[in-house]
Amino acid sequence: MSEAGMLLQAATLRRLRHLLAAIGPGLVVMLADTETGSVIAAAQSGAHWGYRMLPLLLLLIPLLYMAQELTIRLALGTGKSYGELVRQRWGRRAELASAALLLTSCLGALATQLSGLAGVGQLFGIPVWHTIGLLCALIFIMVCTGSYRSVERIAIGLGVFELAFLAEAWLARPDPGQMLAQLTQLPLGNHDFLLLAAANIGTCIMPWTLCYQQSAMLDKGLTLADLKPARLDTLIGAILCQVITAGILIAAAAAFGNGAGGESLDTIPQIAGGFTLLLGPTGGKLLFALALSGGALVATIVVCLSSAWTLGELAGKRESLEKHPLEAPWFYGSFAAMLMVTGALVSSGVNLVKLSIATSVANALLLPVMLAGLYWLASRELPPPLKPGRGYRLLLAALFVLVAGFSLYSGLVGSLG
Template identity: 50%
Template sequence: MEYSQTSSGSKSRLIRILMVLGPRIVVMLADTDVGSVITAAQSGAVWGYKLLPLQVVLIPVLYIVQELTVRIGIVTGKGHGELIKEYFGPRWAWFSVGTLTLASIGALITEFAGVGGVGLLFGIPLKVSVGMSVAFLAVVAWTGSYRSVERIAILMGSFELAFVLVAIMAHPRASEMITELTRIPWKNSAYLYLAAANVGAVIMPWMIFYQQSAIVEKRVTLRDLRAARGDTAMGAVVTQVIMVSIIIATAATIGREHPGTPLTTVQQITNALIPALGGKLGAVFFALGMVGAAMVAAVVVSLAMAWGLGEVSEYKHSLEYHPSEAPWFYVIYTAALILSGLLVVSGTNLVALSIGVQVMNALLLPIVLGFLYLLALKALPDRYRLRGKYGTVMGVVIVVTSGFGVAAVLNTLL
């Protein structure tokens, strides 16, 4: 009997750990979506290793943003849009969800464009690869619960770890890396523009909406808060390791052979990597990572948008409901997929669009992070509310991050 109780207790703890880990693993994998991959690849191709320090600096920033999101979701048991509506009114809530929708559609276009680009590498027509992706993601949501969707998302996103292998296979030279890290062009407007895109590639509006809503969906409780913070720190590190791997891979190949040459297509990126990575093997690894990044992000972005709109308009918004019980939730989720897929099939410049979407994310940071910080001050009870030096440091980090993104973009455009 004692063994049985111990075994049962261990199983219960394992279930709790998996419940806590799920939303953060999915967000971590989705954070390095196709747009982020393309932005990192462009960074390595054009600027070599010069944008690596920024990726390291963004680790604590990403942790702060995700920790606030996790804390608010667990303590309040409410989604991001719902809390904005409750504390700032419906107009601000709709404004926030409007920025979410804009960022989500832009992100979905890049995800499907990435899948389409990989498909073309293997002779699959654009309409077929994009159409199959849209249909698969729609079926996953319409026929599954949140837990099943989460598991599928984690499985697809795990292929992103292939980028780490790609970086190792590129054989980067430590001497080149050290030399370039001492020659960072801080005053160059083109460098700052791509730096802003990297900031927008790491912190996105849909990331906050999804993570908070997923925590509520899974009913994660206060007893999991401490463990969630540790998992969040680990997730922030792993996310940036993937970004760093992509920059190293492209800097050691494209950046070395054709320094300063911007990229225009996924095929160009992969074809340039093939000689350095050993024939088709490198292309396969890169393709797996790209498709994994695209599919997990497409799930997260679509759900974030459907959840966010549901929280503000108050229609039923949960994967635990049957489609007949929450028709608007499933219709919006599917409509976003179909619309984005059609826009991709109509033709688009993937690299330019991807970087443009990340820059847009950087411009939206003051709104997104501003609401997050204010909710941490207003929506949380005294015990969990931001206060003292930690609250001040968080405020400074958020202001500096938002300000840098906007200033870097404006410096380029004006």
């Protein structure tokens, strides 16, 4: 090989290593986005309304990417987390209000994940408190004995199991004619349909996903040199997240949905039952358990880390997974407290489906506040090279107002109906 060829090969390898080193936070947060709440909202939508919610799930891809991409700019352009920027721009009270909003979202999300994992245990005859106790202990040990990069690799490995939902959608063999017919019949005046629409939006863009990615990029030590691969990381993750969610809806529609708006699912075993109808009692149950557990475990890690980072910032400390537990007791203590409190709540027998839908709708109602804060910070706090241009800001504003307004309307009308 010539000297020029060797130099070209070396440069290509350096770019590849740089790309692989920067990829992670966006993919992890998107795998976490396909969590228990998303599975329940999509499965309920497919069972209750067939394929009618499918356009909404796919239309959310660009919005999901654009919202998360702003967190990339803010992290790399300011070197600060979302909470730190809120305090810098609006003061301590605003930071406390933002943290309260985030922690409320995290608490509901974590309860949903642990409830989903407990439901998976019940499929195999394992008592709820056994499943919750073992999982909480294993997750805490994993976090205490690793670094950010090791936790990230584990999270991505767990998230791979979510691809089973795509296999289930393919094996469901949906009827193209029925799908096309239902896509033109959107019951936008139906309260139940609007409530599920709000739930699907609320499980797509959530306070904890926005805050996690910004803090994770700082914990990983990424810089402005990582901007392009970080954007690619997030774009791939956003597409994968919504395609997997669409797969869940398609599989549920094929298993349960007659499109008449009559089927409703109340438990994880009941949702899993639809997949056993498609794939048989053993294969269906196993694939569903792996897929749901993968997303729920990644989301559990992400939610707990978001909470711990937020609580640390409120105490005036930016903690990191790179520190030993004895060096960052507040960080690891907060992580453990979230697991213990929520684990106890789930073990008490809370209704998973009702909790999940309520949490998702609450996220949808909080979405306008989060998007407004994100937009304002990106417009005011970024240095000129990273600040969105005038045309892009107008596009962002239009999309954010449209989706936030629809989620607010859907959540309120659906809840009151």
